[in-house]
Amino acid sequence: MVGLAWRNIWRQTRRSLITISAMAFGAAVCMPMMAFMDGVYATMFDVAVTQQTGHVRVEHPDYPKTNSMFDTLDGAGDALKSLEALPGASAVTWRAYGAGLLGSDQKSTGAVLVGVDPIRESTVANTDAIVKQGTWLTEPGQILLGHRLATDIDAELGSEVVIMTQAADGSIGAGTYTVAGLVRSGNIMRDTQGAWLSLTDLQELLYLDDRVHELVLLADGGRDNVDALAAAVKAEIGDKALVRSWVEANPQMAEMLKLGQQQSAILLLIIFFLAGFGVLNTMLMSVFERTKELGVMMALGTRPSAVVRLILMEGFFLSVIGAIAGAIMGGMIDYWLCTTGLTLGYGEMEFSGVVFPDTMKGVFHIDQVTSVIGSMMVISVLAALWPAWRASRLQPVDAMRST
Amino acid sequence: MNGMQMVVFGALAVAGMGTPAQSTAAEPTIEELLDATDDVNRGESSKSTVTMQVKTKRYERTMTMNAWSRGEQDSLIRIVAPAKDAGTTTLKVGDDMWNYIPKIDRTMKIPPGMMSGAWMGSHFSNDDLVKSNRLADEFTYEKESFVDGVYTIVCTAKPDAAVVWGKVVVKVREDKIPLEVAYYDEDGELARKMTFSDVRDFSGRKVPATMVLEPADRPGEFTRITTTALDFDVSFDDRTFSLQALKE
Numbered sequence: 001m002v003g004l005a006w007r008n009i010w011r012q013t014r015r016s017l018i019t020i021s022a023m024a025f026g027a028a029v030c031m032p033m034m035a036f037m038d039g040v041y042a043t044m045f046d047v048a049v050t051q052q053t054g055h056v057r058v059e060h061p062d063y064p065k066t067n068s069m070f071d072t073l074d075g076a077g078d079a080l081k082s083l084e085a086l087p088g089a090s091a092v093t094w095r096a097y098g099a100g101l102l103g104s105d106q107k108s109t110g111a112v113l114v115g116v117d118p119i120r121e122s123t124v125a126n127t128d129a130i131v132k133q134g135t136w137l138t139e140p141g142q143i144l145l146g147h148r149l150a151t152d153i154d155a156e157l158g159s160e161v162v163i164m165t166q167a168a169d170g171s172i173g174a175g176t177y178t179v180a181g182l183v184r185s186g187n188i189m190r191d192t193q194g195a196w197l198s199l200t201d202l203q204e205l206l207y208l209d210d211r212v213h214e215l216v217l218l219a220d221g222g223r224d225n226v227d228a229l230a231a232a233v234k235a236e237i238g239d240k241a242l243v244r245s246w247v248e249a250n251p252q253m254a255e256m257l258k259l260g261q262q263q264s265a266i267l268l269l270i271i272f273f274l275a276g277f278g279v280l281n282t283m284l285m286s287v288f289e290r291t292k293e294l295g296v297m298m299a300l301g302t303r304p305s306a307v308v309r310l311i312l313m314e315g316f317f318l319s320v321i322g323a324i325a326g327a328i329m330g331g332m333i334d335y336w337l338c339t340t341g342l343t344l345g346y347g348e349m350e351f352s353g354v355v356f357p358d359t360m361k362g363v364f365h366i367d368q369v370t371s372v373i374g375s376m377m378v379i380s381v382l383a384a385l386w387p388a389w390r391a392s393r394l395q396p397v398d399a400m401r402s403t
Numbered sequence: 404m405n406g407m408q409m410v411v412f413g414a415l416a417v418a419g420m421g422t423p424a425q426s427t428a429a430e431p432t433i434e435e436l437l438d439a440t441d442d443v444n445r446g447e448s449s450k451s452t453v454t455m456q457v458k459t460k461r462y463e464r465t466m467t468m469n470a471w472s473r474g475e476q477d478s479l480i481r482i483v484a485p486a487k488d489a490g491t492t493t494l495k496v497g498d499d500m501w502n503y504i505p506k507i508d509r510t511m512k513i514p515p516g517m518m519s520g521a522w523m524g525s526h527f528s529n530d531d532l533v534k535s536n537r538l539a540d541e542f543t544y545e546k547e548s549f550v551d552g553v554y555t556i557v558c559t560a561k562p563d564a565a566v567v568w569g570k571v572v573v574k575v576r577e578d579k580i581p582l583e584v585a586y587y588d589e590d591g592e593l594a595r596k597m598t599f600s601d602v603r604d605f606s607g608r609k610v611p612a613t614m615v616l617e618p619a620d621r622p623g624e625f626t627r628i629t630t631t632a633l634d635f636d637v638s639f640d641d642r643t644f645s646l647q648a649l650k651e
Contacts, residue, residue, distance in 0.1 A: 070461050101502075101517055104509075110517050162509045164502060170462035170524045171487050174504040 001306065005313035012286065019278040020322040023376055026274040027326025030267045030372050032333040035362030036342070041260045042363045044253060047186040047354050050125040053249040054093075054216030055226045056233050058083075061242045063213060064249075069098055069168055072211035073241055079215060082236055088229040090220040093120035094212040096202050100165030100173070102145075102195055103153040111149060111195045113163065115202025115212075124218055133157060134181030137198050143177035144196040150182050152192075157182070163195070167207040175205045186355050252352070271372055272379045275322070279315045279380040283387035287311065294391055295399025304392035311391050315384025316377065323373040330372070337362035431579060433546055436554055437538040439579035448473045448639060452632040457525045459624045466523070471637070477644035478532070482523070493522070494649050498533055503649040510649055526595070526616050526626040538573070541566045552577045560589075568594070580611060593619040605633035 009016045049055065058079065060071040073079065076094055084092045095116055102111035118137040121127055127136045132147055134157045143163075145155055155161055159179045167173035177197060185191055203210060219229040230245040237243055247254040287294070294307060341361035349356045431439075449472050456465045466488060472478040481492040490505035500513040513520075518529045538544065542558035549555075558571040569589040574582040584597045595618045599611035612630045642648055 101511055101513065101520075103511060103514075106512070107514075108511050108517075109514050110520075162504075162507060162511055164504060164511050166521060166524050168461070170457060170459070170464045171485075172491055172504060172523065174507050174509070176507050176509060 001310055002313065005310055006317060008286070008290075008310075009314050009317050012282075012289075015282055015285065016318060019282045019318055020325060022278050023275045023319060023322030023380075024325035024329060026271050027323060027372050027376060028329035028333060030271050031327070031330030031368050032337050032362060033267055034264050034368040034372070035334050035337055035364050036360065037260050037264060038363040038365060038368070039337075039361050040356070041257055043186060043356060044256065044354050046126060046129075048250050048253040049246050050218070051130070051185055051187060051190075052216075053244075053246040054124060055219040055223070056217045056230045056243065056245055057249050058215040058217075058233060058237055058241050058243050059213060064242070067097075069206060069208070072096070072208065072213055073215065075240070076212045076215060077210060079237060079241075083215060083217060083233060086217075086229070086232050086236065088220050088225060088232050089217045091120070091123035091218040092215065093117055093124045094199065094215050095121075096199055096206070096208060096212045098165060098202055098206050100163045100205075102149070102161055102163050103155075104160075104162060107153045108162075109149065109152050110193065111163070112190065112193045113165070113202055113205075114190070114194055114196045115199040116196055117199045124216055130183050130185045131181045132184040134179070137180060137196065140198055140201055141177055142180035142197070144181040144183050145179055146191040146194040147182045147184050148192040149194065150179070155179050161195075163205060165205065167205070169207045171207070173205045173207060175201070177201070184355075188350050188353050188355050191355065256352070268371060268375055271376055275319060275376040276379045276383040278322075278383075279318055280383040280386065282318065283311060283315050283384045284390075286314070287387045287391045290391075291394065291399050291402045294394055295396045295402070298394060299396035299400060307392045307394075308388040311388035312381055312384050315380050315388075319377045319380030322380075323376050326376070327369055327373055330369070334362060334364050334368075338364050431577065433544055433554070433556055434539045436556060436575045436579060437544060437558070437573060440573050440575050440581040440584065441537050441539070448635070448637045450632075450634045450637045451630055454629050454631065455523070455525060456625075456627040456629075458626075460621065462524075464524070471639065471643060473639055473644065479644055479648060488523075491523070492649050493532070494644065494646065495533055496644055500529055500533055501646065501649060505650075508650070510646060526618050526624065538571060542571060547572075549577075553582060578609070580609060595619055601629075603630075605630070606635045608635065 058073065060073055062068070063071040080092060080094055083089055093116070095114060097115065098113040100111060100113055101108050102113075103109055116137070118127075122136065131144065134144070137144060143161060145161070150156065153161070157179055160176055161179060162176050163174065165173045183191065183194065183196065185194065187194075197205075199212065202208070203212075217229060217233065219225040226245050226247070230243060234243045298304070298307065338361055341359040343359045345358065347358050349358075449470075451470050452467065453470060454465055454467050457463065464485070466482050467484040468480050468482050470478060470480045476497055478495045479492065482488045482490065490503075492503040492505075494501045494503070500518070501510050502513065503510045513529055518533065520529055521527070522529050522532055538558050541564040542560055544556055544558040547555040547557050554573075554575050554577065556573045556575065558573065560566050560569050567588075568586045569591060570587040572583075572585040572587070574584075576582060580602055581599050583599065586594045586596070588594045595616060597614060597616045599614050601611060601613040602609050603612045604610075605612075610630065610633065613627065614629075615625050615627045617625045
């Protein structure tokens with residue numbers, strides 16, 4: 001019967017090919033679009049989550065409101081150790097923040113100082129990727145500057161810059177640092193005002209002793225396990241500090257990512273329609289044309305259930321060919337999108353504080369293929385159900401009489 | 404805001420160009436009173452020593468500073484104590500400002516965007532030191548009352564004036580010694596209040612030696628500046644207010 005079904009779909013070669021190519025085209029468009037969107041959201045996630053909130057963030061309860069240097073976490077050292085031991089945490093880091101005057105006697109500007117633990121930070125954020133020139137922090141006395149800030153104050157790799165600030169004890173904190181790298185973080189505020197230095201350097205500059213402003217964790221297994229990790233961190237920390245998941249810490253970003261998922265869902269819906277109506281139409285026509293033939297088959301003893309299986313199989317073959325063709329075409333476009341990338345030619349674009357490069361690259365996930373191909377095949381078989389059911393209900397005598 | 408300049412830079416000829424004799428001669432005009440409250444240091448040179456006590460929710464500290472000023476354009480302020488900050492020096496020439504930090508032996512120019520930031524951890528901003536707006540120029544003013552020898556003058560910002568305050572209420576004695584200046588924001592809320600007291604004689608002039616600035620939104624916090632020594636008509640060479648002089 002498999003052979004019969006296979007032969008049947010090629011009896012109307014042109015019609016079958018049109019249906020197949022409609023499905024293939026749909027899949028070939030949807031897959032790269034999903035990859036592109038995942039690329040956009042990966043960029044945003046990188047900026048908002050790995051560089052800032054983490055999956056879960058622990059801070060002084062007042063810090064989100066005040067952003068005050070004095071609202072530090074108590075007992076961060078012990079907290080760091082216990083959080084690292086949590087089974088759900090894949091990486092933990094800590095950071096301190098400050099503000100100060102950064103530059104030279106010629107040019108200076110207000111800067112946001114980000115104190116990071118160079119080694120731990122690399123386990124949470126993609127530190128190598130954000131360093132546009134030079135290297136990530138390797139030793140004390142080094143500083144990384146947002147690339148726009150560096151341009152503003154005429155600093156380059158190897159330059160010495162001065163930071164002057166108000167230390168926590170009210171005295172004047174000051175230090176000189178060597179520019180080890182320029183950062184393109186994708187966060188426009190940080191690229192314009194940010195300066196990264198080692199946590200211990202910043203603590204020394206601000207007379208913060210060993211105090212920090214936040215502990216940031218990534219969840220083992222990614223986004224799906226965030227809530228579980230947040231609950232575990234809350235249980236560990238208690239009421240001593242504010243524990244928030246990235247969704248709570250950055251609701252706008254969470255909203256955007258949700259919007260992106262909805263857009264992907266709409267794309268899938270389009271695929272459903274393409275595949276569903278294509279198969280439905282083809283199979284209805286095919287059943288209608290073959291009324292006489294099906295009547296003969298049933299008169300010769302083919303059972304209605306076998307007729308249903310035959311028609312369903314035909315629909316399934318159509319979708320399989322469409323899916324394979326679509327996956328091959330889509331895969332080729334994906335390859336180009338994820339390696340070369342789409343150059344828009346408008347230069348860098350800023351969208352809600354995130355800077356996107358001119359050449360956007362897609363991010364490939366096997367989910368993109370399986371969801372598109374899978375939904376296409378399922379819907380094709382479902383769409384063939386009605387024609388199949390109709391075919392099985394034919395009365396052999398009437399059917400054979402039809403022309 | 405030149406009350407700051409008056410005290411820190413020492414040129415506190417608050418009694419006006421006048422000697423005590425002049426100040427009792429005729430009833431002063433409101434403009435004269437405002438000018439006296441502003442800064443009467445233009446054209447004057449001075450050298451002074453002040454202590455600045457800063458009290459905030461987080462810390463309390465006292466610094467001793469030497470200040471030199473020439474007119475309202477140029478000034479140099481050097482911290483002499485505590486040891487941790489000693490040698491830290493601020494140079495102001497016209498509208499520009501630099502800080503020199505001895506522990507790293509570096510000079511930094513304060514960029515325009517940071518001029519509203521706190522100066523040396525006090526409740527004064529860098530702008531307070533640099534700006535030389537005059538009340539009588541930027542505000543429309545009227546006498547509200549004259550009670551017991553004290554004028555209360557309400558100054559309202561002119562629509563096009565480049566000032567951050569909506570209203571300033573000045574209390575000044577008839578001998579042109581200011582008592583209090585209250586600053587209100589554009590919504591009419593009290594933003595900060597400066598009070599003058601402890602009128603003393605420096606080089607033959609009567610000057611309020613103590614000035615306290617209190618921000619209205621941070622109760623309990625204040626910056627108090629007390630003048631301990633003040634000499635007028637000191638002569639300087641051009642090098643005094645130069646980047647080279649910053650480091651000395």
